[in-house]
Amino acid sequence: MVIPAVYLTHTSQHNYMTLADKFKSVIRDVKDFPKPGIVFKDITPVFNDPHLVGELLNEMAQHITVLRPDAIAAIEARGFIFGSLLAHHLGCKFIPIRKAGKLPYRTRKEEYSLEYGKAAIEIHEDAVVPGSRIVIHDDLLATGGTAEAAGKLVENADGALVGFSFLINLSFLPGAENLRTRFGVNPYCIAEY
């Protein structure tokens, strides 16, 4: 069978793409979701490609394993996807952080500001072993408000916050800088916009 040249070119280009570029090429921009003016970075197409999921997982795990985490604390809901994969891959615990009112047992709560109004997230009060090393994971870092609230939950439970991991950083916003200043750790992100 003769393979058309255009196909070969495309394939070889694909091979030379960085993982971040490959990831960005499948992220879907959804305009005006969940409200006008927001461009939502939809990561669900990534899950049509299990090989890419594996590559992203390996890449993140390589960066996070050096932090020697005891647990990955992930933020509902999209943070749960790679958060639980990472915890399993690294052989450490998984801690869910959820929107207020969702966790069944006794919780600690942290409020944070949204563009309009406030939101709150919670963690089970016994989820963090005091002194244990925690990495917080979410799909996307924007202003950093959500991740900062998650960091406070870990700190208030006497956990040692050793890192943040995100698939995407909207680097035109000050989220990464805010987390660096507030917690003294450098957030790790695969793709920057």
Ligand code: AMP
């Ligand atoms: P922030 O607290 O501003 O850093 O926002 C981060 C949280 O909001 C994460 O849990 C994201 O899943 C979600 N988020 C914010 N902006 C977007 C966006 N443009 N696309 C997808 N998710 C977003």
